Amino acid sequence: MAVSSLPSSALFEAIVQGGAAVQRRGMAKAITLLESTRADHRDQADALLTQLLSQTGRSFRLGISGVPGVGKSTFIEALGLHLIGQGHRVAVLAVDPSSSISGGSILGDKTRMEHLSVHPQAYIRPSPSSGTLGGVAEKTRESMLVCEAAGYDVVIVETVGVGQSETAVANMTDMFVLLQLPNAGDDLQAIKKGVMELADLVVINKADLDASAATRAEAQITSALRLLGLHGHPDHAHHVETLWHPQVVQISALHNRGVDAFWAKVSEFRDLQTRNGKLAARRQQQALSWMWERIDAGLKHAFKHHEAVRDLLPGLTAQVVSGQLPASTAARQLLQLASVMSGGDAARPSRSETAASSGMR
Numbered sequence: 544m545a546v547s548s549l550p551s552s553a554l555f556e557a558i559v560q561g562g563a564a565v566q567r568r569g570m571a572k573a574i575t576l577l578e579s580t581r582a583d584h585r586d587q588a589d590a591l592l593t594q595l596l597s598q599t600g601r602s603f604r605l606g607i608s609g610v611p612g613v614g615k616s617t618f619i620e621a622l623g624l625h626l627i628g629q630g631h632r633v634a635v636l637a638v639d640p641s642s643s644i645s646g647g648s649i650l651g652d653k654t655r656m657e658h659l660s661v662h663p664q665a666y667i668r669p670s671p672s673s674g675t676l677g678g679v680a681e682k683t684r685e686s687m688l689v690c691e692a693a694g695y696d697v698v699i700v701e702t703v704g705v706g707q708s709e710t711a712v713a714n715m716t717d718m719f720v721l722l723q724l725p726n727a728g729d730d731l732q733a734i735k736k737g738v739m740e741l742a743d744l745v746v747i748n749k750a751d752l753d754a755s756a757a758t759r760a761e762a763q764i765t766s767a768l769r770l771l772g773l774h775g776h777p778d779h780a781h782h783v784e785t786l787w788h789p790q791v792v793q794i795s796a797l798h799n800r801g802v803d804a805f806w807a808k809v810s811e812f813r814d815l816q817t818r819n820g821k822l823a824a825r826r827q828q829q830a831l832s833w834m835w836e837r838i839d840a841g842l843k844h845a846f847k848h849h850e851a852v853r854d855l856l857p858g859l860t861a862q863v864v865s866g867q868l869p870a871s872t873a874a875r876q877l878l879q880l881a882s883v884m885s886g887g888d889a890a891r892p893s894r895s896e897t898a899a900s901s902g903m904r
Contacts, residue, residue: 609722
């Protein structure tokens with residue numbers, strides 16, 4: 544879909560106040576605009592997000608991750624249809640791995656949610672990860688804001704489920720759910736401690752395939768979660784339990800069994816985290832983290848496209864590859880050069896450093 548030439552105010556009206564068809568077109572155009580790398584499109588996107596901000600924050604953001612083959616798409620479709628039956632509007636941002644050749648999505652999540660994808664109360668947007676670390680599309684956070692402004696009160700982010708995608712999705716959602724297979728509990732050393740520490744809820748999917756294995760996995764993962772701590776804080780003054788204990792549930796998404804019990808746990812988590820203030824604090828921290836992530840990305844982009852850096856980079860790269868120059872020295876020279884050419888003095892080498900460098904040559 545081509546990037547919209549509509550002004551941000553028109554897109555805002557379409558997303559917030561448009562009818563069903565107009566709204567969906569507006570959302571698609573807005574997210575395409577957000578994903579554009581052109582400077583003028585970025586300016587339009589910033590203006591649109593600023594307008595939309597007042598309409599956001601009222602949804603529940605649910606992150607779902609797990610290894611390929613665990614049944615994430617089947618689970619999300621079953622969950623989405625269950626929630627729509629309860630009166631919710633559901634948006635799914637499905638992040639696919641990207642082809643290194645064409646840059647397009649590989650798994651095609653939308654085609655695998657055939658019933659949910661055509662439901663008028665659901666909106667599914669598959670996005671290629673484009674090589675982004677963690678398997679989460681760069682603009683996923685901003686796309687969530689568009690979905691919230693359009694009135695979708697449950698926003699689900701499904702990640703690739705490899706590398707550091709679990710950390711990425713946990714840092715942008717209200718609750719992080721990790722899907723496991725029934726035999727996952729048979730070999731606990733295969734469970735990364737860091738991933739389990741992030742999980743607010745662990746779901747054993749395909750429990751119908753081997754009931755005894757699923758039960759064994761639930762017991763072992765529950766035991767592991769107890770050792771990894773609690774999410775929240777004790778309210779001693781009012782003697783109210785405000786700690787969330789990460790839990791494990793069994794489901795069979797294919798047969799639509801256990802989905803209601805899963806959502807009951809999610810609702811329990813949401814109520815508790817709202818009461819103890821953790822939900823609001825989590826979102827505030829995520830907003831600040833996102834700001835610094837974008838600053839880091841912006842500085843890296845500006846640095847790589849700096850004229851002086853572009854001129855010097857090939858030669859220094861060749862010296863590093865050939866072993867003539869330490870990588871740390873090359874990096875420092877490039878950073879100092881960029882700082883000096885930009886008019887900054889903070890990274891300018893001192894006379895002693897310059898003399899020492901000359902002496903070493």
